[in-house]
Amino acid sequence: MGVVNTALSVMAYDYPIEKLSVYLSDDGGSKLTLFAFMEAARFAAHWLPYCRKNKVVERCPKAHFGSSNPSRFPETDQIKTMYESMRVRVENVIKRGSISHDYITKQGESEALSRWTDGFTPQNHPPVVQVLLENGKDKDVTGHGVPNLVYISREKSTDSPHHFKAGALNVLLRVSATMTNAPVILTLDSDMYSNDPQTPLRALCYLLDPSMDPKLGYVQFPQVFHGINKNDIYGGELRHVFEVHLPGMDGLAGPTHAGSGGFFWRRVFYGCPSETPEMNLDQRVSHSIKSREVLAMAHHVAGCKYENQTKWSRKMGFRYGTLVEDVYTSCLLQGEGWKSIYCNPKRPAFLGKSPINLHDFLNQTMRWSVGLLEVAFSRYSPITFGVRSISLLSGLCFAHYTFWAIWAIPVTIYAFLPQLALLNSASIFPKVCPSMHPLALYY
Ligand SMILES: O=c1ccn([C@@H]2O[C@H](COP(=O)(O)OP(=O)(O)O[C@H]3O[C@H](CO)[C@@H](O)[C@H](O)[C@H]3O)[C@@H](O)[C@H]2O)c(=O)[nH]1
Ligand SMILES: [Mn+2]
Known part of the structure; x- marks a missing residue:
C-alpha cells in the first residue's frame, strides 16, 4: 500500500491535470x-x-486519515471508508498471493x-x-479530468x-518520452510521498525563472524521514547530509541528486547544456497513450536489449556501474x-522512510x-575527474561522499583506542609542553 499512497499523493498535486503524468516502475x-x-x-x-474541493494539505491518504489531528470535511468518513476497503482488498490479495475473480470489475483488467x-x-x-488512467478520456466522479497513470514493469532477462x-x-525516462514527453520530471522513491501539493510550483519557480542560469538542470528537495526511532540511534535522519552538506554544495555548482525528490529538466538526460536544445514547453504527444502505435513503442523501449549499442x-x-546512481549521475x-x-x-516537500532496525x-x-x-x-572518480570537470571544491564535496565508507576506519579506531589506552594506563597522546601549544589545541 506504500507505493499506492506515493502515487496518489503526487496525482493530487495542485497542478494542471492535463500536464501531469505518473509513471510507476x-x-x-x-501482478499484485x-x-x-x-x-x-x-x-x-x-x-x-x-x-x-476541500483544499486538503495532506494528499497522501494514509497520512491524511492517520494524522493525529485529522482535518474533517463533510465527505471525510465516506472517503475514509473507501480507502479502508481498498486497503483491505489489496492486503487480502497480497496475503493470498492471488487475485480472486470478484475483485476484477473491468474487462481490460483481466486482460492486463x-x-x-x-x-x-x-x-x-x-x-x-x-x-x-488516461487524461482527456477518464474522468473523476465530478466529471473533471484525471492525470495519466501508467504501470511499467520493464523486460527482465x-x-x-x-x-x-x-x-x-x-x-x-524512455517510456514517458514515448507517451507524454513532459519537459520536467520528478524522481520519487516508492517509500516516500508528497507532503505538500504546491511542490511542483516551487520547483518551477526556479526552473522557469529567466534570471536563473540557463544551465540549471535540476532542483533538489531534501529527504525528510518520518517514523524514526525516538533517539534515532542509527542516524537515519541523515541530518548532516540534508542540513549541512547539501546547503554547502548549493553555494558551489549545486547539490548532488539525492535519488528522490529531484525535479529535472528532461533535457539534462540527453547531453550537456550546449548540445541539447531548450525544451519546447508546449510539446505534446498527439496520439492517445492507449493507441496501438504508442503502446508498441513504449513496450519496445522498455525492452532489456533496447540500450545495446x-x-x-x-x-x-x-549512469550505470554503481548502486548509488544518484551521486554518480549528478556528479x-x-x-x-x-x-x-x-x-x-x-x-517538508516529501516525507519518507529510513531504516529503523539494525538489519535494514x-x-x-x-x-x-x-x-x-x-x-x-571508477574512471570518473570525483577526486580525479570531478575536480577537473566541475571545480576543485565541488569535486571534493562529491569525493567526501564517495570515500564515505573509509571514514569507518578512523572512527572505529577512535571509538576503541582511547578506552583501551585508559584501561592499560598507556598514553596515546604526546605530553603537552609549552612549545606544543598549537598541537595541543588541535588535539
Ligand atoms: O533494482 C532496483 C532497486 C531499487 N529500486 C527502487 O529504488 C528506490 C530506492 O530504494 P530503497 O530500497 O528505498 O533504497 P534507499 O537506500 O532507501 O535509497 C537511497 O539510496 C539510493 C541509492 O543511492 C537512492 O537511489 C535512493 O533514492 C535513496 O533514497 C525504491 O523506490 C526502489 O523501488 C528499483 O526500482 N530497482
Ligand atoms: Mn528508501
Whole structure:
C-alpha cells in the first residue's frame, strides 16, 4: 500500500491535470502491484476531487486519515471508508498471493493480468506497460479530468544486466518520452510521498525563472524521514547530509541528486547544456497513450536489449556501474556543465522512510558503501575527474561522499583506542609542553 499512497499523493498535486503524468516502475514485476494500482486508479476518482474541493494539505491518504489531528470535511468518513476497503482488498490479495475473480470489475483488467503467464518470473519476463488512467478520456466522479497513470514493469532477462534502479529510471525516462514527453520530471522513491501539493510550483519557480542560469538542470528537495526511532540511534535522519552538506554544495555548482525528490529538466538526460536544445514547453504527444502505435513503442523501449549499442548510460540518462546512481549521475551531469539548486521549504516537500532496525540499517550502509566506493575508484572518480570537470571544491564535496565508507576506519579506531589506552594506563597522546601549544589545541 506504500507505493499506492506515493502515487496518489503526487496525482493530487495542485497542478494542471492535463500536464501531469505518473509513471510507476515495478521492478519486482508482480501482478499484485498492478492490481493495487487498478484499485488506486478507482480510488483516485474520489480522492482527487475530495482533495481539490476541500483544499486538503495532506494528499497522501494514509497520512491524511492517520494524522493525529485529522482535518474533517463533510465527505471525510465516506472517503475514509473507501480507502479502508481498498486497503483491505489489496492486503487480502497480497496475503493470498492471488487475485480472486470478484475483485476484477473491468474487462481490460483481466486482460492486463493475463500477461502473467506460467513462465513469468521477476527475473525473466516480457515488458508490461499498462495505462490505468488516461487524461482527456477518464474522468473523476465530478466529471473533471484525471492525470495519466501508467504501470511499467520493464523486460527482465537473466542474460541481460538490469542495472538496478538506474536501469529502471532509464526505462521510465524512455517510456514517458514515448507517451507524454513532459519537459520536467520528478524522481520519487516508492517509500516516500508528497507532503505538500504546491511542490511542483516551487520547483518551477526556479526552473522557469529567466534570471536563473540557463544551465540549471535540476532542483533538489531534501529527504525528510518520518517514523524514526525516538533517539534515532542509527542516524537515519541523515541530518548532516540534508542540513549541512547539501546547503554547502548549493553555494558551489549545486547539490548532488539525492535519488528522490529531484525535479529535472528532461533535457539534462540527453547531453550537456550546449548540445541539447531548450525544451519546447508546449510539446505534446498527439496520439492517445492507449493507441496501438504508442503502446508498441513504449513496450519496445522498455525492452532489456533496447540500450545495446546506444548512448544510454554513457551519454544519456542515469549512469550505470554503481548502486548509488544518484551521486554518480549528478556528479557527471555537473561535469557536463549542468547546475542544480537546493530547495528546503519549511514544510517538508516529501516525507519518507529510513531504516529503523539494525538489519535494514546494515543492509543500506553496505549498499551505499559498496556503491560509493565503486564511484570513488571508477574512471570518473570525483577526486580525479570531478575536480577537473566541475571545480576543485565541488569535486571534493562529491569525493567526501564517495570515500564515505573509509571514514569507518578512523572512527572505529577512535571509538576503541582511547578506552583501551585508559584501561592499560598507556598514553596515546604526546605530553603537552609549552612549545606544543598549537598541537595541543588541535588535539
Ligand atoms: O533494482 C532496483 C532497486 C531499487 N529500486 C527502487 O529504488 C528506490 C530506492 O530504494 P530503497 O530500497 O528505498 O533504497 P534507499 O537506500 O532507501 O535509497 C537511497 O539510496 C539510493 C541509492 O543511492 C537512492 O537511489 C535512493 O533514492 C535513496 O533514497 C525504491 O523506490 C526502489 O523501488 C528499483 O526500482 N530497482
Ligand atoms: Mn528508501
